[in-house]
Amino acid sequence: xxxxxxxxxxxxxxxxxxxxxxxxxxxxxxxxxxxxxxxxxxxxxxxxxxxxxxxxxxxxxxxxxxxxxxxxxxxxxxxxxxxxxxxxxxxxxxxxxxxxxxxxxxxxxxxxxxxxxxxxxxxxxxxxxxxxxxxxxxxxxxxxxxxxxxxxxxxxxxxxxxxxxxxxxxxxxxxxxxxxxxxxxxxxxxxxxxxxxxxxxxxxxxxxxxxxxxxxxxxxxxxxxxxxxxxxxxxxxxxxxxxxxxxxxxxxxxxxxxxxxxxxxxxxxxxxxxxxxxxxxxxxxxxxxxxxxx
Numbered sequence: 001x002x003x004x005x006x007x008x009x010x011x012x013x014x015x016x017x018x019x020x021x022x023x024x025x026x027x028x029x030x031x032x033x034x035x036x037x038x039x040x041x042x043x044x045x046x047x048x049x050x051x052x053x054x055x056x057x058x059x060x061x062x063x064x065x066x067x068x069x070x071x072x073x074x075x076x077x078x079x080x081x082x083x084x085x086x087x088x089x090x091x092x093x094x095x096x097x098x099x100x101x102x103x104x105x106x107x108x109x110x111x112x113x114x115x116x117x118x119x120x121x122x123x124x125x126x127x128x129x130x131x132x133x134x135x136x137x138x139x140x141x142x143x144x145x146x147x148x149x150x151x152x153x154x155x156x157x158x159x160x161x162x163x164x165x166x167x168x169x170x171x172x173x174x175x176x177x178x179x180x181x182x183x184x185x186x187x188x189x190x191x192x193x194x195x196x197x198x199x200x201x202x203x204x205x206x207x208x209x210x211x212x213x214x215x216x217x218x219x220x221x222x223x224x225x226x227x228x229x230x231x232x233x234x235x236x237x238x239x240x241x242x243x244x245x246x247x248x249x250x251x252x253x254x255x256x257x258x259x260x261x262x263x264x265x266x267x268x269x270x271x272x273x274x275x276x277x278x279x280x281x282x283x284x285x286x287x288x289x290x291x292x293x294x
Contacts, residue, residue, distance in 0.1 A: 008049040012037055019054040031055045138166065141178060141209070145219055148208050149180050152201060153190070160184035167220075172231055172264060177218040180205070181225065190223050194258070195230060198223060231264055238268040241290050246274035251291040256281065262288050 007022065009015035012034055020027060031054070038050035133141075146162045153160050160182040167179050182190060191198050202221040209217050220227065237254070245252050254265065265288045266277050275290050 005055075006035065006051060006053055008051050010038070010049060012050045012052060015050045015052045016054070019052060023054065023056070025056065029057055031057060138178075141213075141217055141219075144212060145178060145180060145205060145209055145217075149182070149201070149205050149221060152204060153182065156190070158184065158187060158190060160187055160190075170231075172227065172260065173218065173220065175218050177220050179220050179222060181222045183224055187223050191226050194261075195226065198226065199258070199260075230261075234261055234264045235268045238265045238290075242269050242272050242275045245290045245292055249292050251289055253280070254288045254290070256285050256287045259286075262286070265290075 005019065005023070007015045007019035009018050016027070016032060019032075020030070023030070033053040033055075035051040035053055036048065038048050142164045146164050150160075150162050153162075161184060163181045163183055165179050165181070167173070167177055169175055169177075189197065190201065192200075198221060202219065205221055206217065206219050209219060222228075241252050241254065257265070262279055266279075269275055269277050269290065272293075274293050276293050278289050278291065279286055280289055281287050
């Protein structure tokens with residue numbers, strides 16, 4: 001029997017296709033052994049490629065052609081954006097009010113919406129949290145959310161302590177919220193680029209809690225105080241940029257930001273006497289513009 005060779009790919013089919021292409025053989029001319037079907041990991045962390053071993057069949061041995069057409073290629077193991085996760089049809093996904101951002105703010109109309117306001121997610125009135133909850137319900141929520149986040153982090157291969165505290169409304173949250181702060185060593189990968197991974201974890205925890213309780217709960221996930229540091233940084237950036245616009249009289253466009261970060265800029269400058277803010281662009285390129293107040 002001829003020498004055997006290992007090949008890898010995102011899926012078993014891709015690994016087989018790569019092997020046949022490299023060896024210049026047809027599938028009925030080889031023997032294929034699946035070593036590993038691979039793993040997608042979580043948020044791209046801990047992912048592993050599929051691996052197969054391909055051997056050329058011995059001379060004179062001819063395999064019968066396959067009786068049926070080969071199965072369709074397996075789905076890609078690339079992790080899709082968490083925004084595409086859909087809850088079961090029996091219950092629509094929970095609405096996250098922190099993702100509802102008013103994209104044009106006028107100092108004389110604080111909080112008012114206009115035709116150009118950006119609504120990220122429609123509100124489902126049935127899933128909105130009641131204004132008040134009992135101490136027992138709060139304690140149950142803390143226990144459930146802490147357990148779910150701890151399990152998620154362990155599955156991602158990290159060791160972290162979940163510190164849960166109730167917080168009053170602030171610049172980033174209009175309602176009282178449960179803060180789950182992850183504390184431990186080497187947790188920076190859980191933050192991701194500009195908090196992307198952190199936002200994905202928060203979305204999943206909110207979704208899992210909503211599926212258990214059938215009510216939306218305002219839960220914020222953080223890693224060693226990153227969110228508060230980011231809020232302070234964006235607020236200072238907004239004030240410095242507003243001062244520049246007021247002095248030069250020229251509009252200034254900030255770098256593209258996520259909806260929650262744009263909202264912080266808008267709120268910071270909402271009552272500024274010399275400037276107004278608006279958002280422009282589409283999708284991931286959407287950014288905040290700071291303009292002189294006429």
